Amino acid sequence: MDTPYDMIAKVPSFTLTSADVRAGEEMPSAHASGVFGSGGEDVSPQLSWSGFPTAAKSFVVTVYDPTAPTGSGFWHWAVADIPVSVVSFATGAGADGAEMPGNAWQMANDARMRRYIGAAPPPGSGRHDYFIAVHALDVETLGVDKDTTPAFLGFNMAGHTLARAVITPWFGA
Structure with missing residues (x-):
């Protein structure tokens, strides 16, 4: 895909797995949004990654729905400056105020919350694919401001991405 x-x-790609969500399968309701009324709990899924290039110096994790009815999709979660020694996030790592490893930090998503927001497709909009990605970068930090948007983060990652791992569960309204 x-x-x-x-x-x-x-x-190039590397391996991304999750004990909570699977590519091509419906996302369990715990990972859907409670904040936006999708019946979920806004719990970020467990993620583990391996097989990334040895030249990687940091990671970025993002969760994106490109078909949200906004004209620009919807960024549900973005974590920047993850140390290369970190190769997993536990279930719920994206909670509000959660401590991130090393210098990693959660940026505000499109709801302006510094946390994971679960799947929240508008009623009647059908199936939405959620692109959960781990980006392996050739720099320890992108040096972006703490008020950066996930879209601007992506712009800054463009020339620094060595490899990327993606799993794509879905959720429907």
Whole structure:
């Protein structure tokens, strides 16, 4: 499956797994949004990654719905400056105020919350694919401001992404 990131640059892949969500399968309701009334709990899924390039110096994790009815999709979660020594996030790591490893930090998503917001497709909008990605970068930090948007983060990652791992569960309204 092509991803929204492929339009920016096709890069090698590595392995991304989750004990909570699976590519091509419906996302369990715990990972859907309670904040936006989708019956969920806004719990970020467990993620583990391996097989990334040895030249990687940091990671970024993003969760994106390109078909949200906004004209620009919806960024549900973005974590920047994850140390290369970190190769997993536990279930719920994206909670509000959660401590991130090393210098990693959660940026505000499109709801302006510094946390994971679960799947929340508008009623009647059908199935939405959620692109959960781990980006392996060639820099320890992108040096972006703490008020950066996930879209601007992506712009800054474009020339620094060595490889990317993506799993794509879905959720429907």
